[in-house]
Amino acid sequence: MSTDRTTGLDHDTPASYRRLGPGHYAPTVHTQGAWRDDEQHMAPVSGLLAHEIDLHEPREGLLLARLSFDILGVIPARPSRVEVRTTRPGRTIELVEATMTVDDRAVVRAHAWRLAAHDSTPVAGVELEPIPGPDDLPAWAGTDTWEGGFIAGLEFRADPARRPGRTRTWIRARHPLVDGELVSPTADLVRLADTANGIAVRVSPKEWMFPNVDLTVHLLREPVRGWVGFDTRVSMGPTGLGLTSTTLHDEQGPVGRAEQILTVRRMPPPR
Template identity: 85%
Template sequence: MTSETRDSAAFELDRETPAFYRRLGPGRYAPTVHVQGAWRDDEQHMAPVSGILAHEIDLHEPREGMQLARISFDILGMIPARPSRVEVRTTRPGRTIELVEATMLVDDRAVVRAHAWRLAAHDSEPVAGVELEPIPTPDAMAPWTGSDTWEGGYIEGLEFRVDAERRPGRTRAWIRALNPLVDGETCSPTADLVRLADTANGIAVRVSPREWMFPNVDLSVHLFREPARGWVGFDTRVTMGPTGLGLTSTTLHDELGPVGRAEQILTVRPLPRA
């Protein structure tokens, strides 16, 4: 990342807490340096933000037998690295299908809005089947230093394994976070996976982020079963069109196999020069 895109007077983030966030109260969080964004020092990376929204959705009116099937995020602007508040409400209640909305606010301004479908669990084992291809295990891939490509505290707090045959626009990789989502709290395996899903846009870059910007303005995660906790696998393709649009498409995995899909729409433009 070049100095033109990084803020020279960054907000002073907590460097002591070994987690992405410290809880300040119900729905209120203080970000640590481990959420620091890739484009600016004074922003939160979308990956941990999506995790904290998923965590708050998990905590909202939980019911036995309900499972998160899809969660989509709209990024409403830069996410300042300052104390945040999450508001959650059920917008479509139901006995077996419900829609929940969560909004993160910073300084009383909405910065990210999430919508999650929770569906009732049923026994579908007799018809279960997966057509998505598995990927090699983490042990079969080589370590990769993400901070060689990206800056920011979020990237520095991740461990990567990548396919030796990776190329611009196409890679398979495994990622795990070195720190928990919230200090002193255990989150669901689903929130643990969601907090890493946005990283897909940074592991198969088609062009150098030192020359081009290609941030995503949304993230949508679809799951067909609850993930297992641990490494999260990415089978990712990045497509860029000729008029400033791009798409990052990923099959998500846990160590048991494919678990769902993620999509991100990108705005592609040359990096501004001073």
């Protein structure tokens, strides 16, 4: 197995993670962050937590309706453990908590509401605007803006009318999330949701820092596997706070919303 001499990341495994044991994973170069090459990008981390939540006490008829993630600090690109527990059990509504630790330090904590599926077809309706499909938009190289192994492993289609703070973009991953494992369509979508903050940047990431400290995904149905669409707006206030707001799509139409709060500050001068 070949590894990066600087970060120690596995370059051979054709997935974001290699399972080491129950809840124990080794990140590969396909998780490498965009701000630092020795950290994991939050996008595959959130997908991995969603996958572990799916595996925790599964019950037919319960759907993931909301996942919220709090990012507790830099996520080192080293072996990670995920622990999951049910904090609010219920027959039709339950709340599950998942925590990722690296070197015995909690780095991300997630909370997920699982709700019972019911037939609501007679009242179904969506007030979220559709966007052009992936076949209707040209390819875009995300590596023009960002570096890192995670971004390099993505395929993009972007609206030519995109501008700072506003875009409509489709994304799909070239690699599976966990080597040798099939994850749910929901985890497959969630693993890309955090990229929203990097596809409609208002300012150059070489001049300003604007990392998100959280991610919340609300879903109105189970997504279908494939391209994930982003209808994204980025707003920044005058006192160092920002907000990235996204309508999420699959190839059948709008499927939910994602929100990320940002801490906005000037990039420190090089030492």
